């Protein structure tokens with residue numbers, strides 16, 4: 154069980170990461186204003202009172218993260234888990250990449266993808282430079298920078314937010330408590346570089362873990378990160394979350410982190426319906442994505458700025474979307490949702506007795 158010294162170390166680490174993230178953004182914004190002023194996005198002001206509320210919300214996230222490690226939901230070592238040396242080596246690449254990002258933003262080039270990408274393999278909405286990032290999701294270069302970019306964006310709180318899927322997932326898997334742990338299959342949809350899978354492995358050391366993503370480059374990176382973790386290597390599969398290459402009722406748990414805001418509403422519904430198909434009756438789906446206007450109206454300026462600064466073509470639609478409604482339409486019940494800092498987490502269950510209730 155984590156002790157007070159570990160708690161202090163965790164708090165200090167998070168404060169350090171937050172300071173680094175804020176400083177990085179401040180310096181890059183100032184530099185952009187000087188070097189690429191015509192590409193500088195017009196953001197809405199964030200008053201000091203809102204900054205204080207954001208800080209409170211982030212502190213509450215870290216308190217939950219600590220609390221759940223203390224309860225034993227996952228090992229305390231996860232609180233400190235990051236490829237520090239690797240990130241230190243990659244940090245200069247983020248700076249070197251900035252001029253390309255500014256150029257792309259200035260010239261509104263949002264489909265600036267590597268040569269040789271076969272567009273027939275991907276849905277049209279995917280063939281874009283989300284966040285203006287170089288190569289979109291379609292190169293090893295992009296995959297190498299992604300985790301660090303997300304850490305900087307969320308001031309070092311990306312993994313604490315990802316870990317919020319663990320409690321509802323474990324709660325949902327209780328219905329399968331009579332199975333051997335190795336008989337439980339959990340799929341992480343749109344796993345990207347596998348950060349969520351890395352957290353899940355800590356909480357479910359014996360379960361069969363699987364990850365699916367459209368980007369082979371991101372899956373290669375995921376494979377490298379996950380190979381460092383003890384236990385069975387999760388199975389990584391390239392595919393579209395709207396039409397996944399797995400059998401009906403073949404998994405007991407599904408997680409999906411930070412995908413829904415990057416696709417149109419119809420694709421969101423398709424993904425949720427696919428998750429329903431793959432889950433065994435009684436299985437649990439846990440979605441984590443950006444907060445929305447309905448649950449966090451006090452942070453509407455932050456959501457607006459996110460949309461203005463980063464190329465996020467479906468974000469405005471997403472923050473007003475009714476995800477509970479979409480889950481119901483797909484057939485899920487026991488729908489619950491909670492907000493943690495910048496992330497909303499939904500859990501939903503595939504009804505256990507579908508055939509019986511359909512027969513009534």
Ligand SMILES: C[S@@+](CC[C@H](N)C(=O)[O-])C[C@H]1O[C@@H](n2cnc3c(N)ncnc32)[C@H](O)[C@@H]1O
Nearest residue numbers: 290343344345366367368371392393394410411
């Ligand atoms: C914002 S990233 C989130 C990645 C990861 N879940 C995380 O926690 O960082 C979005 C991911 O969704 C993937 N993606 C987008 N559309 C997809 C689709 N239709 N099917 C599968 N993966 C998709 C992208 O390749 C990318 O890895």
